[in-house]
Amino acid sequence: MRGPWRFNRSNRRPSGFGDGRPGRFRRRWLPDRADTEPTVSAGSKRETTVARMKSGERGTVLTIRGGHGLSRRLHALGVRPGKRVTKVGSMFMRGPVTIQIDNTQIALGFGMADKVVVELDSK
Amino acid sequence: MKVLLMGNPNVGKSVVFSRLTGVKVITSNYPGTTVGFSKGYMKVGDEQAEVIDVPGTYTLEPTCKAEEVAAQMLEEGNLVVNVVDATNLERNLYLTLQLLERRIPMVVCLNIWDDTKHKGITIDPVKLEALLNVPVIPTAATKGEGIKSLVESLSRAAVPSDPSRTHDERWAAVGRIVEQVQTIAHRHPTWLERLGDASMKPVPGLLIAATILFVSFVVIRYIGEGLIGYVSEPFFEGLWTPVMMRLSEALGSGGFWHDVLVGSLIDGEIDYGQSFGLLTTGLFIPFGAVLPYVFAFYLVLGFLEDLGYLPRLAVLLDNLMHRIGLHGYAIIPTLLGFGCNVPAILATRILESRRERFIAATLISIGVPCAALQAMVIGLVGDYGIQYVAMVYGTLFVVWVLLGVVLNLTIKGFSPELLIEIPPYRLPPPRALATKLWMRIAGFLKEAVPIVLLGILIITLLYAGGVFDRIASIAAPVVSGLLGLPDDAASAILIGFLRKDMAVGMLDTLNLTAGQLVVGTVVLAMFFPCIASFVVLARELGAKDMLKASAIMLVVALSVGGILNLIL
Numbered sequence: 001m002r003g004p005w006r007f008n009r010s011n012r013r014p015s016g017f018g019d020g021r022p023g024r025f026r027r028r029w030l031p032d033r034a035d036t037e038p039t040v041s042a043g044s045k046r047e048t049t050v051a052r053m054k055s056g057e058r059g060t061v062l063t064i065r066g067g068h069g070l071s072r073r074l075h076a077l078g079v080r081p082g083k084r085v086t087k088v089g090s091m092f093m094r095g096p097v098t099i100q101i102d103n104t105q106i107a108l109g110f111g112m113a114d115k116v117v118v119e120l121d122s123k
Numbered sequence: 124m125k126v127l128l129m130g131n132p133n134v135g136k137s138v139v140f141s142r143l144t145g146v147k148v149i150t151s152n153y154p155g156t157t158v159g160f161s162k163g164y165m166k167v168g169d170e171q172a173e174v175i176d177v178p179g180t181y182t183l184e185p186t187c188k189a190e191e192v193a194a195q196m197l198e199e200g201n202l203v204v205n206v207v208d209a210t211n212l213e214r215n216l217y218l219t220l221q222l223l224e225r226r227i228p229m230v231v232c233l234n235i236w237d238d239t240k241h242k243g244i245t246i247d248p249v250k251l252e253a254l255l256n257v258p259v260i261p262t263a264a265t266k267g268e269g270i271k272s273l274v275e276s277l278s279r280a281a282v283p284s285d286p287s288r289t290h291d292e293r294w295a296a297v298g299r300i301v302e303q304v305q306t307i308a309h310r311h312p313t314w315l316e317r318l319g320d321a322s323m324k325p326v327p328g329l330l331i332a333a334t335i336l337f338v339s340f341v342v343i344r345y346i347g348e349g350l351i352g353y354v355s356e357p358f359f360e361g362l363w364t365p366v367m368m369r370l371s372e373a374l375g376s377g378g379f380w381h382d383v384l385v386g387s388l389i390d391g392e393i394d395y396g397q398s399f400g401l402l403t404t405g406l407f408i409p410f411g412a413v414l415p416y417v418f419a420f421y422l423v424l425g426f427l428e429d430l431g432y433l434p435r436l437a438v439l440l441d442n443l444m445h446r447i448g449l450h451g452y453a454i455i456p457t458l459l460g461f462g463c464n465v466p467a468i469l470a471t472r473i474l475e476s477r478r479e480r481f482i483a484a485t486l487i488s489i490g491v492p493c494a495a496l497q498a499m500v501i502g503l504v505g506d507y508g509i510q511y512v513a514m515v516y517g518t519l520f521v522v523w524v525l526l527g528v529v530l531n532l533t534i535k536g537f538s539p540e541l542l543i544e545i546p547p548y549r550l551p552p553p554r555a556l557a558t559k560l561w562m563r564i565a566g567f568l569k570e571a572v573p574i575v576l577l578g579i580l581i582i583t584l585l586y587a588g589g590v591f592d593r594i595a596s597i598a599a600p601v602v603s604g605l606l607g608l609p610d611d612a613a614s615a616i617l618i619g620f621l622r623k624d625m626a627v628g629m630l631d632t633l634n635l636t637a638g639q640l641v642v643g644t645v646v647l648a649m650f651f652p653c654i655a656s657f658v659v660l661a662r663e664l665g666a667k668d669m670l671k672a673s674a675i676m677l678v679v680a681l682s683v684g685g686i687l688n689l690i691l
Contacts, residue, residue, distance in 0.1 A: 055324060072290065076181035077544060078214035080294065089324035095442045096451065096541045098323040103210045103242060105547075107323070107438040109450070109540025 046120040050099050051113035053087040059118035061085055061101075066115040074116065077106050085118055124172040125199055126165070126277070129222065130206035131215050132179030133546050135234045137161075138264040138555075139206055140176035143274065147562055148176060150555065151428035152546050153455065155179070155473035158189045160196065167202070168278045175200075181214075183221050188472040188480070197222075202280050203229045204273070209239045209246055209261065212305055216297045219255070224287050228280040229257045232273055237263035243308035251304045257281045265552055315548040322435040323545070332439055335432060343419045347498070350415030359395060359411050367393050367403055383583050396503075397632045404628065405579040408499075409571045413624050414564070416498035420462050421563045422556075429551030429559075433458065434543055441541045447527025448482045448534065449474070450541040456483055460491035463567070464656040467491065468663055478536040482527065484664060485672040488652045489679060490523030492623075495571065499627035500644050507637035514641050514691075519648060522683055526675070570655060571622065578621040582629070585614070605681060606642055607688040609633055619647045621654055638691035642684050649680040 053059065061083045064071045074080070078101045088098040088105060090113075097113035099106055108116075128136045128143075132154030141147055144163025150156060161176045177196050178189040185191040197203070205222055207215040222229060233248055252259040258276040262269030288296060312320075321327040367385055374381040376388070385393065386400025395407035427433060433455050441451030453474055460467030464487055471483045492500065504511045531538070585591050591614040595602075598613035606612070611633055619626035630643045651673065652660060661669040 072182070072184065073186055073542060075290070075294065076214075076217065077542070078211070088320050089328075091328070091439060091442060092325045093442055095325075096438045098438060098545060102213060103244075103547075104214060105319070105323070105545040106543070107434070107441075107451075107545055108542045109441070112540050112542060 046122070048118060048120060049114045050085060050087060050108075050116045050118055051090070051097050051110050053118065053120070055087055055089045057120060058084065058086045059120040062117045062119050064116055066112075070112065070115065074108075074112070078102060078104050079106065079108075079116060085116075124167065124170055124201045126167065126172045126174045126202045126204060127177050127196060127200035128174065128204050128206055129177050129193065129197070129218070130179060130232075130234075131181055131208060131211070131218060133544065134179065134206050134208040134211075134215065135264050136179060136206045137176055139204070139232060139234060139262065139270070139273075140174060142264055142267060142270045144174050147558060149559055149562060151425075151433075151559075152431040152549050152551075153428060153433050154544050154546065155189060155452075155455070155470075156428075158192075158469055158472040160192065165274070167274075172202070172277075180218065182218060183225075187475045192472075197225065197227070200227055202277065203227050204232055204277070205229055206232045206234050209233045209236050210242050210244060212244075212246060213297060213301045216300060217293060220285065220288065220293050220296055223255065223257070223283040223285040226282060226284070228282050230273070230276050230280045231255060231257055231259045232264075232269075233259055233261040234264050236261040236269065237266060241310075241313075243310040245306045245308070247304045251300070254300050254303065256283055256285075265555065315550070319431075319435075319545075319548045322432075323438060328435070328439050332436060335427070339423045339427070343416070343423050344501075346419035346422065347416040347501075350418065351412065351502070355411040355415055359407055363406075364393055367400075370402070379587075382587070383580065386579075386583075396628060399579055399582060399629075399632070401576055401579050405576045408624055408628055409568065409575050412502055412628075413495045413498040413571065414567070416501070417462070417494045417567050418560070418564060420494045421560050424458065424462060425556050425559045425563075426551055429549065429556060431546040431548045434545050437543065438541070438545070445538055446531065447486070447524060448531030448538050449479055449527070450538055452541060452543055453479065453483045457487060457491055460487040461494065461497070462563070463493050463495075463570075464488060464491065464652060465570075465659050468656060468659045471663065475539050476536065478534055479538060481664060481668055481672070482530045482534065484660060485530065485675055486523055486527055488656060488660060488672060489526060489649045489676050490519045492519060492648045493653075495567075495622065495624035496627065496644075496648055499624045500648075503627060503631045504637075504640055504644060507640065511637050511641050515644050515648070518641075518645050518683065518687065522649065522679060526679060571624075574622050574654070575625055578618060578625050581621070582614075582618060601681070605688065606646060606684045608635070608639055608643055612643055615643070616647060616650060619653065620651055620657075623647055623653055641691060642687045645687060646680050646684040649676060649683060651676060651680075 061079060061081050063081055064074055083101050086100045088100050090097040094110040096107045096109055128140050130136050137148045137150040137157050143165050146161060146163035148161045157176055157178045163174045165172055165174050177193045180190040180193040183194050185194045203222055205219050207219060219231060239246060248259045248261050258279055260269055260273045260276050262273055322331050371381060371385045384400050384402050386398030386403050389397050393403050395404055398404050437451035437454050440454050444451050444453055456467045456470035459470050467487050468484045471480045474480050474483060500515055501512060504515060594617060595610035595613050599610045602608050602613045603610055612630060615626045615629035618629055626647050627644055630640060635643060660672060664672060
């Protein structure tokens with residue numbers, strides 16, 4: 001899905017325990033939660049993360065998968081459950097992801113972006 | 124009485140501050156422009172009040188050094204002016220409620236009001252005032268609109284009676300307020316917004332970045348060289364030289380005062396590069412050689428800052444910056460460093476961790492030449508050919524990257540992920556650009572001129588006292604043995620501690636080969652920081668880390684100089 005470098009890169013900046021900061025002692029033999037495919041639940045509701053949305057797609061923030069610290073920082077910037085979110089773009093090789101919420105554009109690292117779970121609008 | 128200007132980053136607090144107090148401060152279109160605090164005074168009623176421009180913060184729970192400063196300052200305030208971005212009401216109100224819960228008299232300044240209209244946002248300030256129970260004043264600070272009402276409202280600042288809320292309760296309250304006061308109409312994106320979105324995508328983003336950087340270089344060079352060629356050199360050669368020659372004759376073409384003021388005559392003529400008198404070289408270096416480039420650089424930087432481009436560059440370079448232990452936002456202090464390392468090191472406060480600040484500050488001190496140094500490098504090394512200038516820049520860049528990689532691998536810790544707000548592109552108002560440019564130039568002259576003059580005086584005295592000869596003989600093994608430079612270059616490197624532009628000027632008097640000049644300037648650029656950056660480095664990093672950084676600089680400068688000497 002994301003090219004042959006996918007498995008190497010997932011460990012380059014490993015995600016930690018939810019504060020958006022990579023930890024030093026992560027269980028590296030387990031696949032990152034971030035690497036699981038977006039879950040498709042019954043019906044037309046599609047759940048994914050802002051990291052995996054395509055540019056221009058819209059959705060609604062469901063939850064932030066992560067610790068208190070990360071949630072608070074994101075909340076302060078306006079990334080909160082229930083907010084409408086539009087993906088503006090992302091840089092290649094798991095670079096930062098840019099999203100728009102209300103009138104604010106926010107750029108966040110791929111790891112953080114993969115913790116922001118959204119429900120995609122049905123087309 | 125202390126009035127605090129508080130609010131989210133990049134809502135225009137500094138602009139409001141300038142309007143209220145008349146004190147000029149640097150303002151830009153990116154979050155984190157203000158990292159320290161500025162003070163000014165204004166009248167509130169009959170009372171003289173101290174106004175403080177506090178660094179922006181999203182919440183009162185700080186996540187970086189600049190936000191810590193903000194949270195601490197709140198303890199001392201008697202009145203808070205909460206500056207709010209009217210185009211981002213919901214997010215901004217969170218901090219507003221947090222501030223209200225502290226029960227300090229408060230006024231809300233609903234700034235960027237002028238932008239709400241074309242963004243399709245309608246806010247009812249009267250209703251908002253009723254809901255918040257404190258005065259709410261719409262303003263457009265960049266245009267000066269609403270500032271008068273803001274000043275008048277300060278005397279009726281109300282003490283709020285909000286209960287303490289939990290995090291979730293606060294957001295719920297924000298939601299209720301926004302629902303009642305704001306309506307948003309749909310509208311089509313403007314061309315600036317389309318351009319803004321394009322810079323956040325990889326391919327257009329890279330193209331835009333390449334274009335902007337290329338145009339910046341061309342413009343800086345064109346303006347810098349143009350000013351030197353058509354303004355500063357004609358002025359010095361045509362108008363100043365005759366005055367100096369007359370002074371030289373009046374002083375009897377020699378003697379102590381002649382040497383101090385005019386310097387030594389080269390073949391009976393004044394040579395601004397070689398004479399080293401207070402009134403000749405001492406004035407020519409800051410005004411004639413460096414000022415044109417400082418002007419050109421800050422003109423371009425100011426434009427990019429106010430346009431809102433810098434955070435976009437940060438996003439684009441984030442991946443690369445992680446390899447040297449930083450995240451993309453560190454590019455902002457780094458870019459500032461090409462003007463002057465002092466504000467650059469201060470600006471590292473926008474980075475979250477101590478580790479990042481250490482890496483960023485060390486890399487800036489070693490690998491980022493300031494405008495003054497660059498002007499001399501382009502002027503003097505450029506005489507030998509552009510390839511030598513490229514060698515200097517190339518070496519510095521390689522060192523910057525390699526050292527960053529090494530620091531990243533050796534210093535314990537991690538580089539946090541990027542999380543920043545991307546401001547909308549805004550067309551910079553010319554007046555604001557001019558003010559900022561003037562402030563920076565005045566700052567440069569105030570810093571540079573006295574130190575250059577002092578330096579020239581010291582050089583003259585030390586030469587006369589024979590101190591330089593002694594230094595040269597002590598440093599000979601390193602300077603000539605390792606770096607392959609004449610012994611006298613030791614004095615130049617030593618003088619580099621005062622000001623690097625002057626030191627390059629001294630190197631130029633030694634009749635070096637092009638290769639030696641490259642070695643000399645590279646070592647000068649990386650070796651110790653100049654005294655001004657040294658002081659800031661010590662203050663920002665603390666004594667221990669500053670010594671560590673200095674040790675790294677010494678080792679790296681000497682080894683790179685040695686290697687270059689072998690290659691060239």
